[in-house]
Each structure stands twice: as structure tokens, then as C-alpha cells.
Amino acid sequence: xxxxxxxxxxxxxxxxxxxxxxxxxxxxxxxxxxxxxxxxxxxxxxxxxxxxxxxxxxxxxxxxxxxxxxxxxxxxxxxxxxxxxxxxxxxxxxxxxxxxxxxxxxxxxxxxxxxxxxxxxxxxxxxxxxxxxxxxxxxxxxxxxxxxxxxxxxxxxxxxxxxxxxxxxxxxxxxxxxxxxxxxxxxxxxxxxxxxxxxxxxxxxxxxxxxxxxxxxxxxxxxxxxxxxxxxxxxxxxxxxxxxxxxxxxxxxxxxxx
Amino acid sequence: xxxxxxxxxxxxxxxxxxxxxxxxxxxxxxxxxxxxxxxxxxxxxxxxxxxxxxxxxxxxxxxxxxxxxxxxxxxxxxxxxxxxxxxxxxxxxxxxxxxxxxxxxxxxxxxxxxxxxxxxxxxxxxxxxxxxxxxxxxxxxxxxxxxxxxxxxxxxxxxxxxxxxxxxxxxxxxxxxxxxxxxxxxxxxxxxxxxxxxxxxxxxxxxxxxxxxxxxxxxxxxxxxxxxxxxxxxxxxxxxxxxxxxxxxxxxxxxxxxxxxxxxxxxxxxxxxxxxxxxxxxxxxxxxxxxxxxxxxx
Ligand SMILES: Nc1ncnc2c1ncn2[C@@H]1O[C@H](COP(=O)(O)OP(=O)(O)O)[C@@H](O)[C@H]1O
Ligand SMILES: [Mg+2]
Numbered sequence: 001x002x003x004x005x006x007x008x009x010x011x012x013x014x015x016x017x018x019x020x021x022x023x024x025x026x027x028x029x030x031x032x033x034x035x036x037x038x039x040x041x042x043x044x045x046x047x048x049x050x051x052x053x054x055x056x057x058x059x060x061x062x063x064x065x066x067x068x069x070x071x072x073x074x075x076x077x078x079x080x081x082x083x084x085x086x087x088x089x090x091x092x093x094x095x096x097x098x099x100x101x102x103x104x105x106x107x108x109x110x111x112x113x114x115x116x117x118x119x120x121x122x123x124x125x126x127x128x129x130x131x132x133x134x135x136x137x138x139x140x141x142x143x144x145x146x147x148x149x150x151x152x153x154x155x156x157x158x159x160x161x162x163x164x165x166x167x168x169x170x171x172x173x174x175x176x177x178x179x180x181x182x183x184x185x186x187x188x189x190x191x192x193x194x195x196x197x198x199x200x201x202x203x204x205x206x207x208x209x210x211x212x213x214x215x216x217x218x219x220x221x222x223x224x225x226x227x228x229x230x231x232x233x234x235x236x237x238x239x240x241x242x243x244x245x246x247x248x249x250x251x252x253x254x255x256x257x258x
Numbered sequence: 259x260x261x262x263x264x265x266x267x268x269x270x271x272x273x274x275x276x277x278x279x280x281x282x283x284x285x286x287x288x289x290x291x292x293x294x295x296x297x298x299x300x301x302x303x304x305x306x307x308x309x310x311x312x313x314x315x316x317x318x319x320x321x322x323x324x325x326x327x328x329x330x331x332x333x334x335x336x337x338x339x340x341x342x343x344x345x346x347x348x349x350x351x352x353x354x355x356x357x358x359x360x361x362x363x364x365x366x367x368x369x370x371x372x373x374x375x376x377x378x379x380x381x382x383x384x385x386x387x388x389x390x391x392x393x394x395x396x397x398x399x400x401x402x403x404x405x406x407x408x409x410x411x412x413x414x415x416x417x418x419x420x421x422x423x424x425x426x427x428x429x430x431x432x433x434x435x436x437x438x439x440x441x442x443x444x445x446x447x448x449x450x451x452x453x454x455x456x457x458x459x460x461x462x463x464x465x466x467x468x469x470x471x472x473x474x475x476x477x478x479x480x481x482x483x484x485x486x487x488x489x490x491x492x493x494x495x496x497x498x499x500x501x502x503x504x505x506x507x508x509x510x511x512x513x514x515x516x517x518x519x520x521x522x523x524x525x526x527x528x529x530x531x532x533x534x535x536x537x538x539x540x541x542x543x544x545x546x547x548x549x550x551x552x553x554x555x556x
Contacts, residue, residue, distance in 0.1 A: 057424050080426030087420060094417040096291040096464065099473040106414035110425035114411065141472040157421070 008071030009034045010165045010196045011056055016065035018055055025051045027220040028065070031198075033165070038197040038210050040228060043217035049200045050088055052217065053169050056198070057085055070164075081110040084163030086154050088170050088200070089147070100145075100153050101138040104129050107160035128159040131189065133182045148179025155186060165196040173202060180206050204228055262497045270391050271383040271450065271503075275493040277398040278447040278459065279486030283467075284405040285443045286460025287478055288436050290468075291416040297334070297437075298457035300349060301444045304330030304356030305453055308445075309378050310363025319378070320393040324445040330356060331441035335434050381452035381504030383496055390449055397446045404439045412436060413474055450489065452504035459485060459511065466515035469522040484514050 013031040017024065025048045033039045041049050054060040056067055058074050067074040070082060084107070105117070105125045112121055129138050132152035137145075142153055151171055158166060166187075172180055184206045191197060191210055204211060208228065216224035262268050282298075289297050308326030312319030330352060337348045364375050377385050386394075405412070415422040415432045423429045440460070447456045467480035492507030499506075 054420075059420055059423065078426065080424060083424065085421060085424040087418070094291045095293045095295070096287055096474055096477050097468050097472050098413070098417060102413065102474050103417065106410070106417060106421070107425070109411060109414050109422070109427055112410075113427065114408075117410070139472070144472075161425070 008068070010037075010070060011167075011198060012066075012068040012071075013052070013056060014066045016052070016055060016067065017063045018051055018060050019063055020051065020060070025220050026055065026062075029217070029220065029222055030225075031056070031215060031222070033196060033198050035196055036194055038191055038212045039199075040204060040207070040211045040214045041198065041200045041217065042202075042204075042214055042229075043223075045202075047217040048220040049217055050169055051220075053167055053198065053200055057083065057167060081161045082164045083110075084158030084161060084166045086151075086158045086166070086168040086171055089151055089154060089173065097141045097143060099139050100129060100134055100142055100156075101125065103142050103153055104138075104156045104160050107157035110161045110163075124162055125160050128156040131159055131186050132156045146176060146179075148175040148183075151175050152179055152182060152186075155183065159186075159190070163195075165198070166190060168197070168199040170200050170202060172205060172207070184210075262494050267384050267386065268493075268497055270386045270388070271493055271497075272490065273391060274386050274394050274446075274450050275489040275503075275507075276486055277394055278450050279489035280482050281398050281401040281405075281443045282447050282451075282456070282459040283463040283481035283485040284478070285401055285436070285439050287464045287474075287481055288405070288412050288416045289440060290461060290464045291413070291474075292419075292436075295461045296457060298440055298444060298460040300334060300353045301327050301331050301441050302448075302453040302456045303353040305441070305444050305448065306360025306378070307356045307363065308360070309448075309453075310360040310367070313367035313369050313374070314363050316367075316369065318389055318393065320390050320397075320445055320449070323448060324393075324397065324442060326356075327441035327444050328438050331437035332434065335437040338433075339430075377452075378448060379452050379454050380502045381448075381450050381455065381507075383450070383493060383503055386449050394446050394449065397442045401439055401443050401446065404435060408432070408435070409478070450493065450503055451507055452502075455504040455508045458508040459489070462508065462511040462515055463488070466511065466518045469515070469518040470525060484511065488514060 009032045011031065011033040013029060016026050016029045016031070018026040029048070029052055031041070031052060041052065043049050051060050055062055056069070056074075058067075058077075069077045070079065072079075107128070108117060108121050108125055117125075126135070126138075129135050132155055134149065134152055134156065137149075142150060145153065151174075155168070155171060158168075171183055175183065187197065187207065187210060197210075199207070201207065204214075211228045213226060214224065214228040215222055216229070263272070286295075286298065289295055305323040305327040308323035309319045311326065312322035315322070333352060334349060337345050337352075341348050361375065364371075376382075411427055411432055412435075414425065415427065415429050416436070419429060419433075422432075443460065444453070444456045447459060451459055463481040463484040464477065466484050467477045471477045471480055488510040489507050492510050493503055495501065495510075496503035496506050
């Protein structure tokens with residue numbers, strides 16, 4: 001794990017509690033990500049991973065606890081260009097066609113805000129599209145893309161702002177192998193360039209070598225915070241879930257095998 | 259030839275028609291993108307109360323309708339924020355209350371008559387006054403300024419609201435601006451197409467344009483072109499045939515939609531074939547046996 005170059009962590013969540021509907025979804029989550037770290041957030045479906053990530057960026061109100069980004073309390077945080085967010089992919093696209101470039105360009109708004117984009121902004125958008133290997137399709141409609149390609153568009157959109165921290169919710173879910181490789185190499189480049197990453201994963205898979213630390217959630221509580229669980233890489237693959245004999249006795253794995 | 263340009267009322271009606279043709283699809287595209295295609299219809303209902311107030315207080319109904327429609331759109335936006343569960347019921351109250359209130363007020367006023375009511379509900383050419391034209395010009399300028407000047411921001415907010423919030427954009431203010439702009443557009447369009455058909459002109463040209471376009475930009479431009487073409491054609495037809503302009507315009511827009519949809523199918527097929535000729539053919543090195551992901555597209 002690289003030594004943090006500044007004292008304050010990039011993401012610091014303390015004792016976070018949150019309810020959705022009437023249901024407690026986070027029940028006191030501590031989550032810290034230091035500069036240059038790549039942290040995986042693991043856990044079964046419904047364990048609260050998306051909720052945790054969405055409360056880090058202020059999209060789910062906490063009922064208790066605190067969140068700081070770059071040492072600033074979330075409420076006062078304004079430098080959104082430093083944060084690149086990749087939401088859990090939904091099938092719902094906008095009701096009007098949009099090209100890859102148009103969608104990726106909207107990621108640059110955290111820098112341009114209400115002013116017109118300049119040459120540097122356009123170049124950053126082109127670079128982001130290039131990074132995910134979609135330059136030749138930049139003028140195609142996002143509605144005509146496969147799941148994996150769509151995911152790459154969402155990552156390019158986050159990268160367009162040239163953020164310091166990437167927060168990604170299940171970037172590998174439903175992604176074909178070719179796209180998985182492109183995503184992994186994109187991420188590798190970002191990490192090599194000093195980016196900080198928090199990513200929600202269902203399984204470590206192809207990204208395992210990049211991960212510095214893993215946090216495992218279960219029912220809204222942190223079950224594990226430390227080196228990525230070894231066995232997970234091989235056994236949490238789809239198809240292995242239901243045949244694993246030790247699942248019940250090993251909490252860390254159990255959390256992943258749903 | 260061009261005899262329809264001679265009467266002053268037709269000059270005013272045509273000017274109003276062009277402005278409607280531009281503004282209605284220009285704001286409508288964001289409503290369609292947010293899947294709120296019927297919002298314009300709701301605002302149209304609410305604006306009716308404004309028209310009624312205008313008659314009752316003997317002021318210009320366009321300005322009164324603008325005021326009430328803007329207030330109604332703000333309330334609709336607030337309901338969207340806070341009233342998750344009972345939201346649709348609250349909206350229904352607002353829409354039908356607005357419509358009923360308008361009909362009632364017009365009947366109470368001295369100047370209002372059923373003929374007046376009909377002209378506001380379905381549009382009318384001969385009733386566009388000098389004063390209306392001024393109001394429509396000012397309001398249309400506002401709509402164009404917002405929908406073109408803030409297109410990047412409004413696109414982002416309408417495409418993915420949560421992501422837009424994480425870019426730090428003032429999402430609530432922008433949503434409110436869309437609602438208010440839609441309300442203003444309703445009153446711009448009210449004179450020519452009428453309050454009951456306003457929403458069609460916000461939605462149908464956009465739906466028609468997106469049949470053959472791949473980008474937001476092209477959809478926007480094409481929708482405005484279609485909108486302007488059908489409002490002009492409808493206005494002229496209405497002059498010669500003595501049919502209501504609103505209905506004519508909307509039917510023409512739907513015809514445009516049908517024609518473009520019919521054109522789109524062979525177009526999409528040809529595109530798929532052009533792309534497929536390289537990507538589809540099997541080569542020995544291809545490791546995966548499943549089809550290329552591009553083919554799954556709808
Ligand atoms: N909008 C919501 N209203 C009520 N419950 C929700 C809502 N969103 C998620 N939940 C519940 O919160 C729990 C955690 O969800 P989530 O954070 O999405 O889990 P994960 O991302 O780990 O799969 C789940 O049990 C889910 O059913
Ligand atoms: Mg999730």
C-alpha cells in the first residue's frame with residue numbers, strides 16, 4: 001500500500017448509518033480510502049455496497065455518522081471535478097438518442113460548469129473516449145451499444161473531468177470479456193498515474209492484482225477490512241457459488257457468494 | 259401565390275407559428291429525454307386558469323396564462339421532489355383543478371364566451387393580436403436562450419440526474435428552469451395550437467426526429483425543423499381550408515412521424531449491413547463463439 005502523500009484520506013466515512021424506506025441499510029460503516037489506494041468494496045447483493053458508495057458522494061442522506069472528501073465535510077465539499085463517479089449501470093437510457101461523445105462530454109461539466117467548453121475540454125473528452133477504446137465509435141448512439149461498451153462509456157464520462165479519485169459501482173457487472181480487459185487496462189493506467197480508486201465489485205476477478213485492500217460488507221456492516229481475501233479470486237466466480245462446501249463457516253466468503 | 263401573406267392577421271399568425279415551431283420542440287426534447295413527455299399537457303391544463311383570470315380581470319390572457327402556468331410548473335417540480343408516493347394524485351388535482359378553474363372563470367367574466375374558450379383550447383389564427391405577438395416574441399426569446407444556451411447542462415441533467423448532481427451542477431435550479439421554460443412555451447404556443455394540443459408539438463416532432471438520428475444535436479435541430487415546417491404548413495392550410503390550426507398542425511406532425519418511421523427501418527437495416535459486412539464474418543482467430551455484442555442492439 002503506498003504511503004499517503006497528504007495526511008487526510010481522500011474518502012473518510014465514519015460510523016455511517018442510513019435507512020431506505022423503513023429499513024436500516026447501513027448500520028455503522030467505517031470506510032477510509034487513502035491517496036493512491038485501490039480499495040474494493042465487496043459483499044452480497046443487498047448488503048449495502050451501492051448505498052455506501054452513494055452516500056460517499058452525497059446521493060443518499062446519512063441518518064448518522066460523517067463523510068469527508070479530501071478532508072472536507074461532504075456538506076461543504078465543492079470540488080466535484082476531483083471526483084469521478086461511475087454509477088451502477090441501469091438499463092434505462094435517456095428518452096432521446098445521444099452519441100458516445102455527447103454522453104462522455106457531460107462528464108466534463110464538473111470543470112466547465114456553466115461556461116462554454118474550450119479546446120482543452122474537448123481534448124480531455126477525446127482522450128477519455130480514447131482511453132476506453134471507443135474512438136472509432138464516438139459518433140454512434142449509446143442506445144446501440146452492448147452492456148460492456150455502455151459501461152466503458154460511463155467510465156469515460158467519469159474520466160473526462162480528469163478526476164483524482166474514481167468511485168465505481170460494479171463496473172464489471174454484465175460486461176463481456178473483451179470489455180473487461182479494456183476496463184482493467186484503463187484502470188491500470190489510472191492507478192499507475194496516481195489515481196485513487198474505490199470500486200464496488202461482486203468478485204475480484206481480472207482486477208485482483210490492482211487491489212490494495214478490500215472491505216467486505218454484510219447486511220450494512222463491515223465484516224472485513226484488510227488485504228483482499230485470497231480465496232475469493234478463484235471461488236467467487238459465477239457458477240461456483242452454490243457448490244462451495246465451506247461457505248457457511250467462512251463469513252468473508254459467505255458475504256460474497258450470493 | 260403567397261396571397262396568404264397579405265392579411266395582417268395572417269402575418270401575425272405566421273410569425274407566432276414559426277416561434278411555436280421553434281420553441282415547442284426545443285424544450286420538448288428535454289421533457290422527452292427525462293421521460294416527462296406529458297408534462298406540457300399538464301401545464302396546458304393549468305394555464306387555462308390563467309386565461310380565465312385574464313378575461314375576468316380584463317388583462318392580456320397571454321401574460322396571465324404565463325404567470326399561472328409558471329406557478330403551476332413550479333408546484334409540479336416541488337411535487338416531484340417531495341411527493342414521491344402521492345405525487346400522481348397531487349398532479350391530477352393540479353391539472354384538472356386548473357382546467358376546471360379556467361372554464362369557470364371564463365364563464366364568470368363579461369368578455370369571455372364559449373367561442374373564446376374554444377379558441378384557447380384548440381388555437382385560432384384570427385385572434386392573434388399585436389399585443390399577443392409582442393408577448394410571444396419576448397417569451398420565445400427566453401425559451402430559445404435557455405434551451406440553446408444551456409443545452410449541455412440541460413442535456414446532462416435530463417440524461418442522468420444523479421450523475422449531474424455529482425458534477426456539482428445546480429441540478430434543482432436547472433430542473434426548475436426546464437419546468438418554467440416549458441410553462442412559458444405553453445403560453446407561446448397557446449394562441450396558435452391551443453392549450454389542449456400544445457404538448458403534442460413538444461413531443462411529436464422530437465419523436466419523429468429521433469427515428470432517423472443518432473445524436474442529441476441532430477435530434478434537436480431536426481425536431482425544430484419539423485416543428486417549424488408543420489406549424490407553417492398547418493397555419494397556411496388552416497387559412498385556405500377553414501379548419502382549426504391546432505388540429506391541422508398536430509396531424510401534420512404525426513404524418514411526419516409516420517413518414518420518418520417508415521424511412522427509418524430500411525435505413526437502420528442498411529447501417530447494420532454496412533457495419534456487419536466486416537464484423538459479422540467469422541475468422542479463425544476469433545476466440546469467443548458468441549455473436550458480436552453489436553448485434554444485440556435494438
Ligand atoms: N430506494 C430504496 N428503497 C428501499 N430500499 C432500498 C432502496 N434501494 C435499495 N434498497 C435496499 O437496500 C439494501 C441495500 O441496497 P444496495 O446498497 O443497493 O445493495 P448492493 O449494492 O450491495 O447490492 C437492499 O436490501 C435493497 O433492497
Ligand atoms: Mg449495488
